[in-house]
Amino acid sequence: xxxxxxxxxxxxxxxxxxxxxxxxxxxxxxxxxxxxxxxxxxxxxxxxxxxxxxxxxxxxxxxxxxxxxxxxxxxxxxxxxxxxxxxxxxxxxxxxxxxxxxxxxxxxxxxxxxxxxxxxxxxxxxxxxxxxxxxxxxxxxxx
Amino acid sequence: xxxxxxxxxxxxxxxxxxxxxxxxxxxxxxxxxxxxxxxxxxxxxxxxxxxxxxxxxxxxxxxxxxxxxxxxxxxxxxxxxxxxxxxxxxxxxxxxxxxxxxxxxxxxxxxxxxxxxxxxxxxxxxxxxxxxxxxxxxxxxxxxxxxxxxxxxxxxxxxxxxxxxxxxxxxxxxxxxxxxxxxxxxxxxxxxxxxxxxxxxxxxxxxxxxxxxxxxxxxxxxxxxxxxxxxxxxxxxxxxxxxxxxxxxxxxxxxxxxxxxxxxxxxxxxxxxxxxxxxxxxxxxxxxxxxxxxxxxxxxxxxxxxxxxxxxxxxxxxxxxxxxxxxxxxxxxxxxxxxxxxxxxxxxxxxxxxxxxxxxxxxxxxxxxxxx
Numbered sequence: 001x002x003x004x005x006x007x008x009x010x011x012x013x014x015x016x017x018x019x020x021x022x023x024x025x026x027x028x029x030x031x032x033x034x035x036x037x038x039x040x041x042x043x044x045x046x047x048x049x050x051x052x053x054x055x056x057x058x059x060x061x062x063x064x065x066x067x068x069x070x071x072x073x074x075x076x077x078x079x080x081x082x083x084x085x086x087x088x089x090x091x092x093x094x095x096x097x098x099x100x101x102x103x104x105x106x107x108x109x110x111x112x113x114x115x116x117x118x119x120x121x122x123x124x125x126x127x128x129x130x131x132x133x134x135x136x137x138x139x140x141x142x143x
Numbered sequence: 144x145x146x147x148x149x150x151x152x153x154x155x156x157x158x159x160x161x162x163x164x165x166x167x168x169x170x171x172x173x174x175x176x177x178x179x180x181x182x183x184x185x186x187x188x189x190x191x192x193x194x195x196x197x198x199x200x201x202x203x204x205x206x207x208x209x210x211x212x213x214x215x216x217x218x219x220x221x222x223x224x225x226x227x228x229x230x231x232x233x234x235x236x237x238x239x240x241x242x243x244x245x246x247x248x249x250x251x252x253x254x255x256x257x258x259x260x261x262x263x264x265x266x267x268x269x270x271x272x273x274x275x276x277x278x279x280x281x282x283x284x285x286x287x288x289x290x291x292x293x294x295x296x297x298x299x300x301x302x303x304x305x306x307x308x309x310x311x312x313x314x315x316x317x318x319x320x321x322x323x324x325x326x327x328x329x330x331x332x333x334x335x336x337x338x339x340x341x342x343x344x345x346x347x348x349x350x351x352x353x354x355x356x357x358x359x360x361x362x363x364x365x366x367x368x369x370x371x372x373x374x375x376x377x378x379x380x381x382x383x384x385x386x387x388x389x390x391x392x393x394x395x396x397x398x399x400x401x402x403x404x405x406x407x408x409x410x411x412x413x414x415x416x417x418x419x420x421x422x423x424x425x426x427x428x429x430x431x432x433x434x435x436x437x438x439x440x441x442x443x444x445x446x447x448x449x450x451x452x453x454x455x456x457x458x459x460x461x462x463x464x465x466x467x468x469x470x471x472x473x474x475x476x477x478x479x480x481x482x483x484x485x486x487x488x489x490x491x492x493x494x495x496x497x498x499x500x501x502x503x504x505x506x507x508x509x510x511x512x513x514x515x
Contacts (some may be wrong), residue, residue, distance in 0.1 A: 017259035074283040077331040
């Protein structure tokens with residue numbers, strides 16, 4: 001029971017639950033690297049990760065380091081009502097980044113650093129990382 | 144068709160509501176539970192097909208199944224039921240949806256501290272709610288097609304003007320484009336009136352042969368076409384990963400719909416387009432061929448979606464934005480009313496009404512036809 005006048009503790013932000021397909025991505029983030037799956041049969045990038053290449057159906061792939069550079073594909077500014085952990089950050093900007101290596105097949109959802117000004121579609125962005133609870137996830141900045 | 148009044152509190156558990164509304168639909172069709180030999184449900188429905196049969200004493204259920212993907216499933220349930228009837232697997236198939244938010248809650252608010260599956264790529268970054276997921280697509284749509292938030296407002300205003308005529312609608316006070324623009328932002332570029340309501344309700348339909356449907360208290364409704372669609376590399380709700388995300392799942396459902404029907408967009412006088420969020424309506428106008436790609440905004444301008452004078456009255460009961468949000472099943476109900484001539488915004492001389500389920504998820508659509 002909470003003492004009178006004590007606000008309830010703010011819930012932790014949700015973190016990714018790694019699975020066999022996603023673990024290499026999140027492990028690379030923990031080392032400060034942004035990576036993506038690439039088919040070793042036909043060379044196509046793909047994201048989110050999956051066992052097969054949707055172009056040539058090969059199961060063979062490797063994880064490649066990316067430059068971490070891309071462009072804003074779209075963005076939103078979220079306002080309450082939100083999950084308690086995100087209400088603390090509101091209003092915040094989330095975005096979809098089209099990565100320079102393959103802007104068609106590599107689009108990643110992320111959050112923009114709070115200090116950044118309002119973005120425009122097409123603006124260049126650069127990946128950074130933030131620690132959330134016990135994990136490290138991408139956090140993007142303009143430039 | 145059976146329908147319990149839409150409300151903020153259904154006042155009974157989802158199971159009870161489902162059973163009541165199914166019996167209501169059967170009574171209207173001049174049938175009873177003994178006649179039912181098929182049940183199709185959406186995976187988000189809390190009561191199973193077999194449990195419906197258990198409760199209603201259905202003696203010999205021969206066809207049952209389910210369709211996933213929430214708001215995308217409604218029209219597909221009717222389609223699956225129609226397939227079973229066409230194939231002779233079953234003769235009287237019940238389709239239903241019952242929603243009570245006090246027992247169900249908001250799905251997005253159930254996210255735990257760890258998120259797996261597709262959600263691990265969006266929720267940790269604050270793209271959590273359906274409104275966030277669709278707002279992301281909406282801004283891209285604005286950018287590529289010259290759509291403005293005023294165009295979104297046209298959808299909201301049209302739905303509200305229809306709801307004002309519908310005593311069963313939950314939000315009936317008219318709004319203007321100015322009201323739309325001044326409302327609080329929820330997930331920019333979307334504002335309050337771009338978002339559907341949070342409602343309780345229950346709807347059921349009986350799908351059967353024309354011969355048996357003629358025996359009901361109300362005129363039969365013809366299913367002129369039904370279709371599903373997904374398209375390539377679709378991720379449910381966060382569908383930003385295909386080569387052209389603006390080519391929504393509805394684009395593919397539309398192709399399948401018209402491919403299997405003699406009815407085309409020019410033969411359709413009214414549409415119930417899935418409107419969990421207003422931009423989806425504009426994108427669906429394009430997907431279902433009522434205008435060209437990128438022309439959805441211009442189509443909606445100057446009251447183009449409004450009954451009676453607009454070029455295509457859309458969501459004539461008020462839709463999910465103003466009548467009720469029960470994952471689009473109320474849109475099917477309004478499609479039924481339009482072809483029976485009993486809508487509160489009735490399109491004169493209507494032959495065909497298109498109904499779509501949610502895009503942004505694997506989707507489905509129906510063309511309903513008047514029985515003469």
